Amino acid sequence: MTYTEIEYDVSDRIATITLNRPERMNAFSEQMLGEWADAIRRSQDDDGVRAVIVTGAGRAFCAGADLRATGSEDRVLLADLSAGQRRNSLRLSVHRVPQALQYLDKPYIGAANGAAVGAGMDMFSMTDIRFASDVARFGMSYVNVGLVPGDGGAWLLPRLVGLQKALELMWTGDLFNAEEALRIGYVMKVVPHDTLLEEARAYAMRLADGPPIAIQMMKRLVYRATDQNFMEALEAAQAAFTIVQSTEDYKEGPLAFREKRKPVFKGI
Numbered sequence: 001m002t003y004t005e006i007e008y009d010v011s012d013r014i015a016t017i018t019l020n021r022p023e024r025m026n027a028f029s030e031q032m033l034g035e036w037a038d039a040i041r042r043s044q045d046d047d048g049v050r051a052v053i054v055t056g057a058g059r060a061f062c063a064g065a066d067l068r069a070t071g072s073e074d075r076v077l078l079a080d081l082s083a084g085q086r087r088n089s090l091r092l093s094v095h096r097v098p099q100a101l102q103y104l105d106k107p108y109i110g111a112a113n114g115a116a117v118g119a120g121m122d123m124f125s126m127t128d129i130r131f132a133s134d135v136a137r138f139g140m141s142y143v144n145v146g147l148v149p150g151d152g153g154a155w156l157l158p159r160l161v162g163l164q165k166a167l168e169l170m171w172t173g174d175l176f177n178a179e180e181a182l183r184i185g186y187v188m189k190v191v192p193h194d195t196l197l198e199e200a201r202a203y204a205m206r207l208a209d210g211p212p213i214a215i216q217m218m219k220r221l222v223y224r225a226t227d228q229n230f231m232e233a234l235e236a237a238q239a240a241f242t243i244v245q246s247t248e249d250y251k252e253g254p255l256a257f258r259e260k261r262k263p264v265f266k267g268i
Contacts (some may be wrong), residue, residue, distance in 0.1 A: 005032040007057070008039045013208040014201060015043040022058025025115060027066035033096050039129070040100040040108075047267065050208040050215075052104070054127060055111040061136070064118030067145070094151050095121060101126055105216040107207045111200040112136040113193070117175070119264050122151035125160060128219065130186065131200045132178040133193040136187065139175040143187040161186055161228065211249040212267040 007018040013077060017039045019026040028036070044051045056062055070216040081089075101108065110127030117139040124138070140157070144150055149157075157166040163186045169176070191199045207215060216241040225233045236259065244250055249265045256263035 001035060001040045003039070005029060006035045006039060008042070010046070010049060012201075012205060013048060014164070014204045015039070015046070015049045015052045016197075016201075017043075017052065017054045019054070019056040020060055021041070022056075022060070024066055024068070025060035025063035026056045026120070027063040027068075028094070028119070028135070029066055030093060031094055031244060037096040037100040039220045040097065040104055043106065044104045049106065050212050051107040051109060051204040053109045053111055053197070053204055054123075055197065056113050057116070060114040060120070061110075061112045061116040062115050062120030062123055063115060063161070064120040064122075094140060097123060098126055098152050105219050106212070107204065107215065107219070109200055109204055111196050112138070112178075113196055114188070115139075117141045119149075119151040119153075122149060122153040122156065125156040125186075129188050129203065130181075131196060131203070132181055132187040132190050133196045134178050134190055135193050136178045136181070136190075137175050138177075138181055139173060140170045141173045141175075143173040209265070211244075211247070211253065211263075211265040213247050213249060214244045217244055 001229045005021055007016075007020050009016045009018075017036065019028075019032065019036070021027065021032060026032075026144070040052070043049045065084075108126070108128045110124050110130040112124055112130065114133065114135060115137045117137070118141045121138050121140055140149065140153060142153075145249040148154070154166075154170070157169065159168070160166075165184055176184075178187065181187045182190050189199065221233070221236055221240055224236055228236065248268045249263075252263050252265060
């Protein structure tokens with residue numbers, strides 16, 4: 001696929017997806033959603049990629065759905081459709097990104113360079129680790145336009161900040177800044193705006209240097225555990241343990257420790 005509304009770059013085993021509609025604050029179009037989902041799948045299929053960063057161009061991460069889109073540009077926001085006509089409107093458009101992410105077991109790191117609101121905040125909530133520029137702003141703004149979270153926000157946000165805080169943010173639609181996002185545990189770290197990507201890449205490089213199969217299996221275990229009881233989680237851990245013990249990286253780690261050197265993990 002040729003990308004026109006995102007940028008996709010791979011260097012040093014890190015893929016960077018940059019949302020690239022700065023003139024619309026990276027509000028997503030049908031075209032952007034398709035490219036974004038394709039880039040996620042491409043990252044997963046590329047054995048040379050060990051971590052993925054997603055960020056935005058310009059002054060926003062993502063302003064959510066493009067409220068100025070009309071006609072065939074958008075299947076989500078049009079009001080003059082019947083329930084039958086719009087029954088697949090989310091599934092076939094904005095849900096393509098979280099659907100693609102269900103198969104991404106590599107670290108997916110968010111770098112919020114500016115506003116992440118509405119479905120844009122939902123998209124940011126889908127990342128595994130979140131960095132925020134000190135000028136970033138967040139908001140579950142659906143209520144301001146008479147909508148409910150349509151991109152998984154009602155599932156994601158309570159798991160990140162707790163039930164009570166999630167409801168407050170959704171019911172009020174209030175914007176909050178990066179420091180508040182850090183205080184409530186929504187982001188892991190707030191950094192100066194000019195060093196955002198540098199900080200995110202440094203973190204991604206640390207993960208890229210690690211044993212990729214073990215890191216990917218950890219991600220699977222953590223996310224699957226949200227829907228498992230403890231005994232099911234133990235059984236899943238046993239299966240994952242068996243897999244990683246069969247890798248060359250499992251031999252390399254202890255060997256490097258004995259030889260007092262940094263391990264070189266090859267993902268095999």
